[in-house]
Amino acid sequence: MTYHIARRIFSTYTVILLVVLICANLVAGCSRKPAKSSPKNSQSQKKESQALKKLQSDIESIIKEYEKIYLMQTAPPPKAPQAEKQQQSGNQGKSQEQQKPDSGREGSKKEGGEQDQQQSSQNQDQTAPQPDWPKLEKDIAAIHEQWNEFQSEATKSGATTEMINEFSKILNQLTITLTRQELYEGLLTVNELYGKTIDFEKLFKIKSPPEAKNIIYYGRMAVYKILNNDDIGASEAINNAHISWENVKSQVEDANEAAKVQFSLDELSQSITEKDPNLIKIKAQIAQKNVQDVIKSMEKNKKD
Incomplete structure (x- = not known):
């Protein structure tokens, strides 16, 4: 008899202990939930x-x-035909003038040539x-x-x-x-x-990923450097522009806009290889506009 009573008491205490442990775990779990959401809350607290x-x-x-x-x-635009004719005409006139015999100036021809070169250089600096x-x-x-x-x-x-x-x-x-x-x-x-x-x-708080503007930053750098004959610097910069685009591409919802950016960056890379100034200028303008359009679309679609 005493054995059965003791067994019941032990079973009762065991059940109570299990219930207490379960409740304690539930309370601990609830208390941990706000901690998981804290990063999200801190992100939402950012302001523009x-x-x-x-x-x-x-x-x-x-x-x-x-x-x-x-x-x-x-990367100046090509000269108009009329301007080229005027320049050629002026050069021919100077050539004919130089061919006229002048015994009084033969001794100072070298000195005069150096002065002409200096004057020409000064004129170029002034007209640039x-x-x-x-x-x-x-x-x-x-x-x-x-x-x-x-x-x-x-x-x-x-x-x-x-x-x-x-x-x-x-x-x-x-x-x-x-x-x-x-x-x-x-x-x-x-x-x-x-x-x-x-x-x-x-x-x-921003409405587009900062990495998107890095595409513009590196793209500009590539153009500026290749036009200054810095092949290595331009190559590194355009590669970084492509890397930045790869990090952004998956976040662009409009597939057509994403394709335009991809094609324009590829063509800008090719123009840098070709090293034609006007080709580089044109391709750079197209690529930058496409990236800016993507940024605007992302900002427009971003919900506050």
């Missing part, structure tokens, strides 16, 4: 930065100013299109002001000291190239500054 948008947009405008003059110098340096100075000064205002916002959003210092360093380098009126170096530097704004995008 109007200051960053303005900064990036104004840097884009400066790039266009530099790029316009750079392409006029390195130049940027509006005073306007660029104002535009770059405005970037300095915007950057000063944006730094605190970037830091609060998680920007590292290295990110802040790197952007400041490149902005200072851009200003130095302005002082020296270095077109090519300034163009590369302002594009590099644009690339750094893409890093800051990762700290804020």
Whole structure:
């Protein structure tokens, strides 16, 4: 009798213990669920930065100013037939004038030729299109002001000291190239500054992947370098543009737009191999437009 009572008591305690353990596990499981969703919550807490948008947009405008003059110098459109005839006529006139005998100038022919070459070089420098340096100075000064205002916002959003210092360093380098009126170096530097704004995008709420703008950044770099006869630098840059596109391609919903970007990047790569300035210029413009269209579509389709 006593044995049966003890057995019942033991069974009862066992059941109670199992129930307590099950309840404890359920409570622990419920308490862990919010922890799993915390990354999602932190992501949704990110806000858009109007200051960053303005900064990036104004840097884009400066790039266009530099790029316009750079392409006029390195990839000018073919001359009109009438202009070529006038130039040939002028050259023939100079040739006939030089063929006239002049014993008084025979002794100084070499010196005169050197002076003509120097004058021709000076004329070429004067006729080559130049940027509006005073306007660029104002535009770059405005970037300095915007950057000063944006730094605190970037830091609060998680920007590292290295990110802040790197952007400041490149902005200072851009200003130095302005002082020296270095077109090519300034163009590369302002594009590099644009690339750094893409890093800051990762700290804020955005409607398109930052990697998409890296396609534009690397594509520009490839064009600028190949037009300056930097084959290795251009090859590396266009390869990076393709890598960035591969990281973005799967996120593009419109198959037609994705195909256009792919074809235009392939053709830009081919034009860089061909090394024809105007072909490169045309293919670069098409590729950049296609990427920008994809970015706009992604931003439009992104739900808040």
